[in-house]
Amino acid sequence: QFVHPVPFVRALYEKYEWTAKQDGYSFEFIDLTSGLSGGQDEEAVVWIDVVRIEQVFVNLLFNARKFTPADGTIQISVDRIRHPDNGQSAIRVCLRDTGFGIDEEDLPFVFDRFYRGKNSRKNRSAGTGLGLAICKEIMEHHGGTIGVNSRVGSGSTFFFTLPLSSDPLYPFAEGVFREEGSKG
Ligand code: ATP
Ligand code: MG
Numbered sequence: 001q002f003v004h005p006v007p008f009v010r011a012l013y014e015k016y017e018w019t020a021k022q023d024g025y026s027f028e029f030i031d032l033t034s035g036l037s038g039g040q041d042e043e044a045v046v047w048i049d050v051v052r053i054e055q056v057f058v059n060l061l062f063n064a065r066k067f068t069p070a071d072g073t074i075q076i077s078v079d080r081i082r083h084p085d086n087g088q089s090a091i092r093v094c095l096r097d098t099g100f101g102i103d104e105e106d107l108p109f110v111f112d113r114f115y116r117g118k119n120s121r122k123n124r125s126a127g128t129g130l131g132l133a134i135c136k137e138i139m140e141h142h143g144g145t146i147g148v149n150s151r152v153g154s155g156s157t158f159f160f161t162l163p164l165s166s167d168p169l170y171p172f173a174e175g176v177f178r179e180e181g182s183k184g
Helices: 005-022 037-042 050-066 118-123 131-141
Strands: 026-031 073-082 089-097 145-151 155-163
Touching (some): 005 089, 050 155
Parallel strands (some): 026 073
Antiparallel strands (some): 089 155
């Protein structure tokens, strides 16, 4: 279904705010699109399966909590970017944490199925290593991307992008949409 991406992400933040704060995290939301000229982001729409995108958000949020001590910070931000290859505009959602970070040797593989990094052993955390593989699959189905920047000791920033629909009457733009049957 069509949603306005910034209010959508803000609503996800608000939905999970209490649980993050209850555990002691400093949990923040930053809208970096609001400074853009032309007020275009009020009109911005993305065509997404809202249940699946919430699943991505929750997977990333739970990872951030799993790999960040409870006195740390988890920050959600939304901004707008232009795809370097095709010039298409997209919304980028970032989840930044101040946790353990990811070892350089693990970084290329964290989106692989059943891959768990060294920090998961140190942490003795439970999990199968499937969470990020599922996130990646969902983002591919949306014509979006997912990625991470991280440094051991200072934290990780996971981000995903959703291409903006330029014409709400024509959501089926190339690459946006592959599996018709399952989309909201
Ligand atoms: P599951 O999600 O199946 O319960 P998991 O969380 O270990 O298990 P993924 O979500 O796929 O698996 O993450 C893969 C690995 O990436 C993790 O084991 C961990 O090493 C690393 N990782 C993911 N998110 C973070 C993060 N926010 N900070 C540090 N390391 C992370
Ligand atoms: Mg996980």
